[in-house]
Structure formats: structure tokens, C-alpha cells
């Protein structure tokens with residue numbers, strides 16, 4: 400299915416059991432050796448689980464709700480460590496520096512640093528894995544059916560994917576997409592959720608009761624919000640607000656890719672449905688049954704439910 404893979408990538412390699420763009424090989428050591436600080440704040444997630452939403456929440460809580468400073472692009476405030484692997488050394492020179500040289504970019508940021516990654520536990524910097532440093536880690540997960548559908552639209556928008564949803568689902572469950580296996584990736588964090596520096600959130604809980612999640616994250620970050628601040632933050636984090644916010648809607652990246660002809664679906668947007676259950680209108684009953692069974696098998700005995 401080579402034709403369905405991104406034209407921006409050459410293909411995928413397997414690193415400690417995880418599929419990643421093959422030029423991850425050039426950066427794996429640098430990422431594993433990265434100097435980490437106890438005052439770093441990391442948001443970790445499998446792609447499409449609500450990373451952007453969680454990053455904006457975390458950044459605002461940790462930065463005294465400075466909505467003025469939050470006008471800077473989220474990708475600059477909250478660098479994505481392995482952004483470089485998406486485009487790598489073949490990326491044209493005029494691309495965004497925080498994309499092409501993301502590791503250097505992260506290293507240049509003042510502390511406390513805010514860091515995004517989709518990497519599984521096994522590929523994080525060693526200092527995190529051996530608990531030599533304890534940055535705050537906020538993991539966000541989402542039910543696999545919505546992730547699968549959201550990822551499908553994401554790849555059509557950002558990676559020139561031209562296959563259909565059925566093929567995409569096969570690639571997802573067979574661990575052929577970036578950052579899969581999905582369950583191994585999220586379970587690596589789930590298993591460590593009782594560590595003092597790790598919390599595990601779910602997109603569905605954020606949709607149901609964002610206020611409670613904000614309270615949980617504020618407590619974790621040692622911040623107290625009064626009622627007025629809470630109201631302003633909940634408003635700022637609403638889907639409508641974030642969809643119309645050019646610092647959170649990834650429009651700079653989307654425009655860049657469109658200009659390079661790397662968008663199979665140039666009419667698409669990053670902030671798509673912003674809801675739970677959007678899979679229902681796109682997956683056939685057979686696909687739903689299949690993915691439900693696959694989920695049941697993979698989560699048996701783990702205590703994690705969606």
C-alpha cells in the first residue's frame with residue numbers, strides 16, 4: 400500500500416516494536432539522551448487523542464491564564480519533540496524551524512519547558528524512564544474508534560493519504576501507522592499512572608466534565624484557580640473557541656502543507672468534529688464490531704475502559 404503512505408515520508412520503520420517514520424532512526428539516540436528537567440511539563444498521547452486540547456489546558460493553567468501570551472502558536476509554546484521525524488532532513492528549508500529542527504528548538508526553550516510527544520514510554524528520554532528526573536507527565540487517551548476515524552481524516556489532511564477508511568482501519572489495527580501499536584503506547588502510561596509525576600486523562604472525561612479535569616490538572620500542577628478564572632479557562636478551551644483560534648488550530652502547518660501540495664483533502668481542517676462518537680456515522684457495523692472485539696482483547700485485565 401505504498402501509494403497510500405505519505406508522500407512527505409519515505410515509509411515507516413519499527414523501533415522497539417513501534418512504527419514510526421523511518422527517519423526516526425536519525426533522531427532516536429538524541430531523543431533518548433535528551434536532558435530532562437524536573438520542572439518540565441510533558442503532554443504525552445497517541446495521535447488524535449486530544450493532545451492539542453490538553454496542551455492548551457496545561458499551558459494556560461501553568462502560565463497564569465495569560466491569554467495574551469497564548470496568542471503565540473501552540474507549536475512554539477509547546478514544542479513537539481519528534482516533529483522533525485515527520486519531515487526530517489528532506490524537509491524543504493523554508494519549512495517551520497520548530498518542525499524541521501524540533502529537538503534543537505526544544506533545547507533552546509527557557510525553563511520551565513512544555514513538551515509534547517506521541518512517543519511510547521519505551522522511547523522516552525532515559526532520564527524519564529529510569530525516574531532520574533521526574534517531569535510532570537500528563538497523558539491523554541481516547542477511545543480507539545474515534546481515534547481511528549480522527550487519524551484517518553488527519554492523514555488525508557496532513558499526509559496526503561488517499562486510501563479509504565476501511566484500509567486505514569486495517570493499517571491501524573495491524574500496527575502499520577505511526578506511533579502504533581495503539582494499545583501498547585497508551586498502556587505504557589496507564590501502567591505507570593500511580594507514579595507521583597504522571598496523570599492519565601481521557602478525552603471522553605474532558606468532553607463530559609471539563610471542569611473536573613481542569614481541577615485535577617491544576618491540583619497536579621500545584622495551581623489554584625478561582626471561579627472567575629475557571630469560567631474564563633473553560634470558555635477558552637471550548638471547541639468553538641479553539642477551532643477559531645489560529646494559535647491552536649494548526650493552520651500554519653496546514654497552510655504550509657497545502658502550499659507544498661501535500662494535502663489529499665485540502666478542504667479539511669484540523670479541528671474537525673471535536674466530539675465523541677463521530678465514528679458512528681463513518682464506520683460500518685462490521686467495522687465497529689471488529690474494532691470492539693480488538694479493543695476487548697487488548698484491554699482484558701488492564702482495568703482500562705473506554
Ligand code: A3P
Pocket residue numbers: 444445446447448449450451452545548549550552636637638639641669670671672673674677
Ligand atoms: P476529531 O478529529 O474527532 O474532531 P490531537 O490534538 O491529539 O491531534 O487530537 C485532535 C482531536 O481533538 C480532533 O478530533 C479535534 O477536533 C479534537 N479537539 C481539539 N480541540 C478540541 C476541543 N477544544 N474540544 C473538543 N475536541 C477538540
